[in-house]
Amino acid sequence: MKTTKIHFVLLVTFSMLATGLWVQAQNLSRKDLLKPSRPKEITSRTALKRYQWVLVQLSDAQGNTRVSGQKIFFQVDPSLKSLGGNGGCNVFGGDLKATSHVLKIGPLMSTKMYCDEASGLENRFLGILDGEKTYKISGRRLTIRGKKPNTVLVFTAQPRQKN
Helix, strand or coil: CHHHHHHHHHHHHHHHHHHHHHHHHHHCCHHHHHCCCCCCCCCHHHHHHHEEEEEEEEEECCEEEECCCCCCEEEECCCCCEEEEECCCCEEEEEEEECCCEEEEEEEEECCCCCCCHHHHHHHHHHHHCEEEEEEEECCEEEEECCCCCCEEEEEEEECCCC
């Protein structure tokens, strides 16, 4: 008698489990079953606002400059509508429109302090950054290409600063 009750309970339990799995399988389409699941990709726009971008290299008509010793950076507002940063001497900010590969920055505004050696590099940096350009994020590296030939800014990602 006890064995019959145990068999009955097991039969009911397995029947309920099988019915639940059958109903769940009916809710999935054939395409869903065949589609491989992938981790969510981080888009360029998401990465733009996730980090503070520190300048490591600048190329323009005046040449190729590796940047060290000065912290020239920007970070994008989480709304993706503006950006702000430090050009090495002055703080700056401006409007931003970002698509998956194009940035429209500006007009840029900045403070007007004079810093002897930093001013030349800062002016070159802000000149390239202002306006429309293409960008690409690869890992923790951001490359911005200006419209003029050989105008390139290369940044590395750092943790965001709290405002």
